[in-house]
Amino acid sequence: MVEIVLALLAGAALTAGPLLWSARRAAGTARAATRRATEADNRAQGAEARARTAETRAREGEEHARSADARAHAAEARHTLAEARLAAAVREFTHLAHERLPAAATALTHPRTPVPGPLDTTGGNEELHRALDAVLGAALRAALAERERTDAAARAALRGAASKIQALLIQVRSLLEEIQLSVDDPRLLALDFRNELTLRRVQSLAVLSGSWPGMTREDSPLAELCVGAQSRVAGYARIEITNHLREPRLAVAARAAEPVAIALAEILGNATAYSHPETRVVVAIEQGSSGALVVVDDMGVGMEPDQLERAGDLLDGQAEVLLTELGDPPQAGFAVIGLLCRQFGFGCRVEPSPYGGVRAILRLPADLLTLTDPAAPLSALAPRPITQGAPVFDAGDALPTRKRRTPRVPQQDAPSPRTQRQDAPSPLPAPAGTTPDRARSAWSALQSGTAAGRSAADQPASPQGPAAPEGVETP
Amino acid sequence: MTTPPRRRLVPAYLATHGRTAAAGTRPLDRLSVLHAAADLPAGLGGEHRQLWELVRPGALTLAEAAAHLRLPVSATVFIAADLAERGALSVRAPIPSAQPVNRDLAERLLSGLRALK
Helix, strand or coil, rough: HHHHHHHHHHHHHHHHHHHHHHHHHHHHHHHHHHHHHHHHHHHHHHHHHHHHHHHHHHHHHHHHHHHHHHHHHHHHHHHHHHHHHHHHHHHHHHHHHHHHHHHHHHHHCCCCCCCCCCCCCCCCCCCHHHHHHHHHHHHHHHHHHHHHHHHHHHHHHHHHHHHHHHHHHHHHHHHHHHHHHHHHCCHHHHHHHHHHHHHHHHHHHHHCCCCCCCCCCCCHHHHHHHHHHCCCCCCCCHEEEEEEECCCCCEEEEEEHHHHHHHHHHHHHHHHHHCCCCCEEEEEEEECCCCEEEEEEEECCCCHHHHHHHHHHHHHHHCCCCHCCCCCCCCHHHHHHHHHHHHHHCEEEECCCCCCCCCEEEEEEHEEEEECCCCCCCCCCCCCECCCCCCCCCCCCCCCCCCCCCCCCCCCCCHHHHHHHHHCCCCCCCCCCCCHHHHHHHHHHHHHHHHHHHHHHCCCCCCCCCCCCCCCCCC | CCCCCCCCCCCCHHHCCCCCCCCCCCCCCCEEEEECCCCCCCCCCCCHHHHHHCCCEEEEEHHHHHHHHCCCHHHHHHHHHHHHCCCEEEEEECCCCCCCHHHHHHHHHHHHHHHCC
């Protein structure tokens, strides 16, 4: 039995051996299948992920394409705009080169020239306009600097020439003056006049070129300065100077004497040049409370308001004076006066004259005024103050002298010289003697007495008694 | 003491008033003698009055008057001629200088007169 069992067992074992092996084999196969399935599954998942990624990429690519398209459109628009701006800029630059710059350059010498602005004034292109203005500014600055340099060179050349000519003409003047004392030919006087006219021209050029007026003087009586200025003007015979000074020895201090004479000569030159040759030029020398005035009136055509304004600028010394700005032919008068005013401290202004032309007023402040030595005689050709008596020459003296014989009447309106000379009474008793001085005072006392007597006889009922002679205030 | 001569400020040619020749037809000389003849006419300048007042007390030659006015003779001629033309000044021709006596002729005359006795 045992053997059977054993045999059975052995048989079973023999049978079970292959069974076992095949079972093992089946299990191995199953495991491999499972493994493969897992792998396939993994692969499927990977493929899915890749597919999703590819999809995402595709969408991204699409978006990229769309944005690139938009960018291309935008770039095209910008390009068009840039082209338009470039064209506008080119137009502006052409306009700047052909219109604005030349006009601005002209405006440097002719301030009233209109200077056009940029073509496009709507704004929105400030950067371009700033750049254009910078170009314009730089060009003008360069032009101004160059003009200054050229002008300075011209002034220097002029200064040298003018001072030489001036020195020679002053020598000619001295010689002529000397010859006039020994030779009586009136042509010498005419020659002297021409020389003086030339000298004045050269002097004004010298002043413009920035040099010293070229002549030193002592303290000079204002009346003589006015007549001296008159003598330097072509139409001097038309100029009538009336002297209203209270103090006949009122003089201009040495430092300003010649400059004042030059300035007055320029004023008188303008007045005679711009008025009809048949008309007078009226000059009044006045003594104010804080200085002296010389008032020049002409009866010419007058000046336009803008000319008056420009003249005012030149006279104030505000406007810069360049030789190139004086026009052609150069009109130097006001520029010369303005320069002298600024340098020497007197003033001048022009305004429409009640006579119809131009009135020029030269103001001399008190610090430029002084009194001359009474021993130095005034020139016979200088006008005497009309508030004084007639000029007196004492034939007995070696040199003629002036004497005041009547005290000045304060606040007296200037009467006409004729009235004053005939009617001014002398409060002094007439001394004996035959000098013109004494004869005159005696004669005027007699005259005023007669006048007073006659007017008293004409008006017997007048309660005031005898009327005072004309031209004198009753005390 | 004298002050140094001042630089000329007022030139003498102003007396001409722009004319090239003096008024009147008779030329005036340095030694023409001027008298005040009538009152000063109106409408003349200060220099005319000065010359007229200068000669009023008596008479002056033109050269003397010019020296008093401190003007050259050539300029004073213009002033004097203006006054003469208006009758305010009378002008006398210069006094001719005296001729020296011919001594020889005088001696012959004297001896002739003596011989008449």
